[in-house]
Amino acid sequence: MDRLSEIIRRSTHWLSLVGFVGLFLLAIMSTLDALMRSFFSAPIHGVNDVSAVVMAVVIASCIPANLSGRKNITVEVLGAAFGPRVDRVLRLFASIVVLVFVSLMAWEFVPYTKVIFESGRQTWVLAWPIWPWWSVATVFLAFAALVQAVNVARDIRSLLSPLRVVDETTAIEPTATEEPF
Secondary structure (H helix, E strand, O other): OHHHHHHHHHHHHHHHHHHHHHHHHHHHHHHHHHHHHHHHOOOOOOHHHHHHHHHHHHHHHHHHHHHHOOOOOOOOHHHHHHOHHHHHHHHHHHHHHHHHHHHHHHHHHHHHHHHHHHHOOEOOOOOOEOHHHHHHHHHHHHHHHHHHHHHHHHHHHHHHOOOEEEEOOEEEOOOOOOOOO
16 A cells, blocks of 8 residues: 555656646746737737646646645544544545545546537637547546545555554554554
8 A cells, every 4th residue: 555655646746747837838828928918919829728728637637646645624623622533534534525526526527528529629719629638637637536545545544553552541643654554
Protein backbone atom coordinates (compact mmCIF):
# COMPACT_ATOMS: atom_id res chain seq x y z
CA MET A 1 0.00 0.00 0.00
CA ASP A 2 2.82 2.41 0.80
CA ARG A 3 4.46 1.85 -2.59
CA LEU A 4 1.14 2.44 -4.36
CA SER A 5 0.58 5.59 -2.31
CA GLU A 6 4.01 6.89 -3.28
CA ILE A 7 3.43 6.18 -6.98
CA ILE A 8 0.07 7.94 -6.82
CA ARG A 9 1.55 10.89 -4.91
CA ARG A 10 4.26 11.37 -7.52
CA SER A 11 1.81 10.95 -10.40
CA THR A 12 -0.56 13.51 -8.96
CA HIS A 13 2.33 15.89 -8.39
CA TRP A 14 3.38 15.75 -12.05
CA LEU A 15 -0.21 15.91 -13.24
CA SER A 16 -0.88 19.06 -11.23
CA LEU A 17 2.39 20.53 -12.51
CA VAL A 18 1.18 19.99 -16.08
CA GLY A 19 -2.08 21.69 -15.12
CA PHE A 20 -0.30 24.66 -13.60
CA VAL A 21 1.91 25.02 -16.70
CA GLY A 22 -1.28 25.06 -18.78
CA LEU A 23 -2.76 27.69 -16.48
CA PHE A 24 0.43 29.75 -16.67
CA LEU A 25 0.47 29.63 -20.47
CA LEU A 26 -3.20 30.57 -20.52
CA ALA A 27 -2.45 33.55 -18.26
CA ILE A 28 0.35 34.66 -20.58
CA MET A 29 -1.96 34.38 -23.60
CA SER A 30 -4.69 36.36 -21.84
CA THR A 31 -2.24 39.05 -20.76
CA LEU A 32 -0.79 39.37 -24.26
CA ASP A 33 -4.29 39.51 -25.70
CA ALA A 34 -5.26 42.30 -23.29
CA LEU A 35 -2.08 44.26 -24.08
CA MET A 36 -2.52 43.79 -27.83
CA ARG A 37 -6.16 44.94 -27.59
CA SER A 38 -5.30 47.96 -25.45
CA PHE A 39 -2.23 49.28 -27.23
CA PHE A 40 -2.55 48.09 -30.81
CA SER A 41 -6.27 47.32 -31.25
CA ALA A 42 -5.15 43.90 -32.46
CA PRO A 43 -6.54 41.10 -30.32
CA ILE A 44 -5.18 37.60 -30.48
CA HIS A 45 -7.95 35.61 -32.10
CA GLY A 46 -8.98 32.42 -30.35
CA VAL A 47 -7.81 33.18 -26.82
CA ASN A 48 -11.33 32.61 -25.50
CA ASP A 49 -11.49 29.31 -27.41
CA VAL A 50 -8.24 28.13 -25.88
CA SER A 51 -9.36 29.26 -22.44
CA ALA A 52 -12.68 27.44 -22.73
CA VAL A 53 -11.14 24.07 -23.52
CA VAL A 54 -7.94 24.26 -21.50
CA MET A 55 -9.58 25.35 -18.25
CA ALA A 56 -11.49 22.07 -17.81
CA VAL A 57 -8.25 20.13 -18.19
CA VAL A 58 -6.37 22.46 -15.84
CA ILE A 59 -8.97 22.10 -13.10
CA ALA A 60 -9.31 18.35 -13.52
CA SER A 61 -5.53 17.92 -13.41
CA CYS A 62 -5.31 19.47 -9.94
CA ILE A 63 -8.09 17.45 -8.28
CA PRO A 64 -6.06 14.22 -7.91
CA ALA A 65 -3.21 16.09 -6.19
CA ASN A 66 -5.67 17.77 -3.85
CA LEU A 67 -7.14 14.41 -2.91
CA SER A 68 -3.75 12.70 -2.64
CA GLY A 69 -2.49 15.37 -0.26
CA ARG A 70 -5.82 15.37 1.57
CA LYS A 71 -6.12 19.11 1.12
CA ASN A 72 -9.92 19.12 1.33
CA ILE A 73 -11.56 21.18 4.04
CA THR A 74 -12.17 19.17 7.20
CA VAL A 75 -13.89 19.87 10.48
CA GLU A 76 -12.34 17.81 13.24
CA VAL A 77 -14.28 19.01 16.28
CA LEU A 78 -16.19 15.76 16.87
CA GLY A 79 -13.13 13.58 16.36
CA ALA A 80 -11.14 15.67 18.81
CA ALA A 81 -13.98 15.64 21.33
CA PHE A 82 -14.66 11.90 21.21
CA GLY A 83 -11.16 10.54 20.79
CA PRO A 84 -8.96 8.91 18.18
CA ARG A 85 -11.21 5.94 17.36
CA VAL A 86 -14.22 8.17 16.60
CA ASP A 87 -11.88 10.48 14.68
CA ARG A 88 -10.83 7.54 12.49
CA VAL A 89 -14.45 6.52 11.88
CA LEU A 90 -15.38 10.07 10.90
CA ARG A 91 -12.33 10.35 8.65
CA LEU A 92 -13.33 7.11 6.92
CA PHE A 93 -16.91 8.34 6.52
CA ALA A 94 -15.69 11.61 4.99
CA SER A 95 -13.36 9.72 2.64
CA ILE A 96 -16.22 7.53 1.46
CA VAL A 97 -18.43 10.57 0.82
CA VAL A 98 -15.65 12.22 -1.22
CA LEU A 99 -15.08 8.96 -3.13
CA VAL A 100 -18.77 8.72 -4.02
CA PHE A 101 -18.87 12.37 -5.10
CA VAL A 102 -15.73 12.23 -7.27
CA SER A 103 -16.79 8.89 -8.77
CA LEU A 104 -20.23 10.24 -9.67
CA MET A 105 -18.68 13.33 -11.18
CA ALA A 106 -16.31 11.24 -13.33
CA TRP A 107 -19.19 8.93 -14.25
CA GLU A 108 -21.31 11.87 -15.42
CA PHE A 109 -18.45 13.29 -17.50
CA VAL A 110 -18.46 10.16 -19.67
CA PRO A 111 -21.91 10.67 -21.27
CA TYR A 112 -21.29 14.41 -21.51
CA THR A 113 -18.06 13.81 -23.42
CA LYS A 114 -19.83 11.27 -25.61
CA VAL A 115 -22.52 13.83 -26.52
CA ILE A 116 -19.86 16.41 -27.36
CA PHE A 117 -18.07 13.86 -29.55
CA GLU A 118 -21.24 12.76 -31.35
CA SER A 119 -22.42 16.30 -31.95
CA GLY A 120 -19.06 17.36 -33.38
CA ARG A 121 -19.01 20.52 -31.28
CA GLN A 122 -16.13 22.86 -31.95
CA THR A 123 -14.79 26.09 -30.54
CA TRP A 124 -16.14 29.24 -32.19
CA VAL A 125 -13.05 30.89 -33.63
CA LEU A 126 -10.40 28.19 -33.99
CA ALA A 127 -12.89 25.41 -34.80
CA TRP A 128 -11.06 22.98 -32.50
CA PRO A 129 -13.04 19.86 -31.59
CA ILE A 130 -14.05 20.06 -27.94
CA TRP A 131 -14.35 16.35 -27.16
CA PRO A 132 -10.60 15.58 -26.83
CA TRP A 133 -10.25 18.16 -24.09
CA TRP A 134 -13.24 16.84 -22.18
CA SER A 135 -11.95 13.30 -22.66
CA VAL A 136 -8.71 14.27 -20.95
CA ALA A 137 -10.61 15.96 -18.12
CA THR A 138 -12.74 12.82 -17.74
CA VAL A 139 -9.66 10.60 -17.50
CA PHE A 140 -8.17 12.93 -14.88
CA LEU A 141 -11.38 12.75 -12.84
CA ALA A 142 -11.39 8.96 -13.09
CA PHE A 143 -7.81 9.03 -11.81
CA ALA A 144 -8.98 11.28 -8.97
CA ALA A 145 -11.56 8.62 -8.04
CA LEU A 146 -8.76 6.03 -7.95
CA VAL A 147 -6.69 8.31 -5.73
CA GLN A 148 -9.64 8.70 -3.37
CA ALA A 149 -10.23 4.93 -3.34
CA VAL A 150 -6.66 4.54 -2.10
CA ASN A 151 -7.40 7.14 0.59
CA VAL A 152 -10.44 5.11 1.66
CA ALA A 153 -8.31 1.95 1.83
CA ARG A 154 -5.75 3.80 3.96
CA ASP A 155 -8.50 5.04 6.27
CA ILE A 156 -9.88 1.51 6.62
CA ARG A 157 -6.38 0.28 7.45
CA SER A 158 -5.99 3.07 9.99
CA LEU A 159 -9.36 2.28 11.57
CA LEU A 160 -8.44 -1.39 11.94
CA SER A 161 -4.99 -0.72 13.37
CA PRO A 162 -4.54 -0.67 17.14
CA LEU A 163 -4.10 2.56 19.04
CA ARG A 164 -0.97 2.92 21.13
CA VAL A 165 -1.67 3.46 24.82
CA VAL A 166 0.55 6.02 26.53
CA ASP A 167 -1.17 5.77 29.90
CA GLU A 168 -4.60 4.75 31.15
CA THR A 169 -6.27 7.89 29.80
CA THR A 170 -4.44 8.55 26.55
CA ALA A 171 -4.50 6.58 23.32
CA ILE A 172 -2.67 7.94 20.29
CA GLU A 173 -2.36 7.08 16.62
CA PRO A 174 0.62 4.99 15.51
CA THR A 175 3.43 7.17 14.20
CA ALA A 176 4.10 7.35 10.48
CA THR A 177 7.07 4.97 10.80
CA GLU A 178 5.10 2.33 12.69
CA GLU A 179 3.22 -0.35 10.78
CA PRO A 180 -0.40 -0.61 11.95
CA PHE A 181 -0.42 -4.39 11.44
